[in-house]
Amino acid sequence: MRHRVPVALAALTLLFAAACGTGGEPVDQGAEATLPATPPAAELDLDATANVRLVLEPTSLNTFTTAGVALDQVLLDNVYQGLVGIDTNQNGKIVPRLATSWDIAPDGLSYTFHLVSNARFHDGSPLTAADAAWSLQQQIAPGTKSVKASGFSSVREVSAPDPATVLVTLTERDTDLLWNLTQRGGIVYKQGTDFATLDGVANGSGPFTLAGWNRGASLSLARNENYWGDKAKVAEVVFHYIKEANTANNAQETGQTDVQTGADPTLLQPFTGDSGFTVLKGNTTDEFTLAFNGAQAPFTDPRVRHAIRQAIDKNAIVSAVGAGTRIGSPVPPQDPWYEDLTAIDAHDPGSARTLLAEAGFGDGLALTLDVPSIYPSAISDVLVSNLKEVGVTLTVRPVEFQNWLTKVYTNKDFQLSLVDHAEARDLDNYTKPTYYFGYDDAGVRDLFARARTAASDTERDELLRQATRRIAEAAAADWLFVAQTTTVVRAGVYGVPQHETSTRFDVSGLAIAARK
Template sequence: MVCSTSASVARRRGWRWAALLFTVSLLVGCAGQAPTLPTQQAHTLVVGAALEPPTMNPSASPAASIPQVLLYNVYETLVKMDAEGNLKPLLAQTWDISTDRTVYTFKLNPAAKFASGKPVTAQAVATSFNRIKTEAGIAAPLVEQMAVVKATDVVDDHTVKVTLTHPSNLWLYDISSTAGIIYDPDGLATLDTTPAGSGPFVLRAWNKGQSVVLAANGGYWGTAPRLDTVTFRYFADPNAMNTAMLAGDIDVISNLQAPDAIDQFADTSRFTVIQGTTTGEVVLALNNARDSLKDVKVRKAISMAIDKQALLDTVWNGKGTLIGSMAVPTDPWYEDLTSINAYDPAGAKKLLAEAKATDLSLKLRVPTIAYATKSAQFVESALRQVGIKVTVEELDFATWLKDVHNGGNYDMSIVAHVEARDLRRFTDPDYYFHYDNAEYNKEFEQADEAASADLVPLMRKAVRTLAEDAAAVWLFDLPNLVITKSTISGVPQNAATLSFDLTTIATR
């Protein structure tokens, strides 16, 4: 830039005065215009994912794709579960538990505020908790998790007291997830499209069928995120997601849906491959309300007809863990129960004959998710070998949620249940498993209410009851297979929560 005013002054008054004005001219510019200064590079992230949220309201649907995007990023909870499964303070700075373990007193962080600028108060906590118990249209799993709450009382602006009907070892973990989200009370009417949270990000755009875009919350009350914008981009075809990653169009594959392609990302100068575990039990769900599946011998036979190791090798490239019941390796009560109802096709045929179910025909309805559709083909073939005719029907996820999960219109299905420590699902006969076992319910309740020292052995007993009664068939624990560009850091090895937590991630 040449500025004639500075040049003329320099000639008249000497080089020092000229140097001073030349410096000023760089700051002010000619003709009174502000100069163009170097700007800091924006930190953006594009995350490839398989399933789009059906709504932006985490309390209205059990779909895990909602908290994947919103939990801990846009919405926050009183306490947060870290990647190792430990509870940490978030909106609550501290909490105390009464000696009888039924009263929880939370002290809120006085700095906490919603994206609207309004403070996070004890009244906001009470409103958020109470609406789960009183409002119509709340997702059933959240209602179940909060059923133990007797009352939520405001002590003062930053203190809230929650009273339970009985002690619960799982409740504090439950409220670290979707059930414990604290909503801005002024935004409750528009949650389906406009989140009302207190997190480090806000929703910038929801391009239905394509992407969800988050932007950093400039007024965030806590530590600012290291990313300016994050786009969750959705792919129905796992191979298309892999191609986008190889082409550099996305920065992260949130969970590899084609594990046989993992070798494509072996170049460590370009990619980082993260392998760990998740809370996602891939379950062959059995509709226990169907007459054909009420006999435990039939349910056991279905499990015994399936070679789970061969299924894992075929469907998911050997990645993952065989589990045998509704517990995963990161659960404190996990134990390998794969020997129960293990692969034994001859034994399966014998049980079917004893149950007089030698001409069994079942419908297997699965969502169009890679692990589910691939597993369905394997299951169909395995059951055909023992004389069970299976008709496979693939459904888009929205239809699966409506017809199978919510409507119970199925004989068998396959989906990963990714919510942490979700054994409670089997205590509800109205849940889509339609499992009703008084013995199991009693064992689960005893474990949940027990002294902490007795929790693990009692919960193991309940988990074993599920396996022995063949309440479902557990195919494998879904692995955490994340691919990132080599410039990305902070992605945890294990997925211990429903959140794809952006607060630890950075890009350079």
């Protein structure tokens, strides 16, 4: 769940891939499969349509006001671009996009971006520094409705000294600025865009245009023939929203789809050992989180929170879903400040029973768990079994995701809740007392604020490690595992993203071999 966006946990994809994690590390399953290099253009079908299975459909296409990484997944990099982007194959390395380069002042209080010279919007109009400056100004404007606005609170002013230069001036150092610019808040819109219209139209600058949205079924992109960079190698990409795993498998086996993202790792038998398919395994930022309602009893008692954490066998959960890595905190291994904290509140049913007795629940405790129905019941089954062992009776209440958003996220009407916090670098959810799980620690807020204004990345990373450990030691929630994604690719398909596929699925390199 990206920390700048309310309800950005709408990724909710079934990303149970790769190895089962034990001791904070994934099990070694040998060499990681990769796709062969893309052949020369003469060997490709440049008029091909690529069919891709995704899981969760966006609720809207309004990138300015609508939260949810299901939207980022299809539109970021493909339809919309920012000054900078990330390379998901290099643990989120920040790379140029509409800016060819940038300079940071020695005091860290200004950033100067140098734009590409020939970028255009899909309507054919030139993209200039004035557009980029205007777009960022909308993020910081008083009363802005942007879901990413809080990520730019350090920005004092944005200007365009000339058509190819953007100057961002800050009120204080901000080690998050470049990262936030790689996300949706950094999208460059055409100056004067009416954001209220974005649900039905998109005027981006990316390698694809929005061709159509068949709500409830699919979303289509068409190659931008006037793209300023390297042209896409397929004429069209159709994203098919198929929630059910067996149905998705059937679509991939029968050729209805060329790429199946979020494949169920327990249902890979049709594809493994078959030269007609490659199974890619990649990392994600999908932290499956058991949230406590920290504003209500019994979770106001830290002994109850620690007891529940100690009661749960994370290895059993990972085994049940077929994939994942234990993390022990809300930080995935690819973040620079990651520390293996799985030893904190490790599985210990005896200690859990003792803590519950000390908290006054020696005779038992009844709790409810609200969980979006898209998740496999295997997770809840393990939770019910583990908690029963320590005297906790857990009633599971599956709900549609939209109902979850209202009941749990907005109204905070829950005791326990399970959800996939999918967005990258979302640690500052734990700095917000009004956030849905109600964790309130001034010490964590102080560490996070100091990290944001740190003089170096090294200093930032150490401060965030301290904040993360403090969050874990307080049992602010329980982090069951971070998912790993499995993608099944048909032979003859190239350039398919392997990592972070639930938060952005860049199809600019997708290619399909010509039939011989």
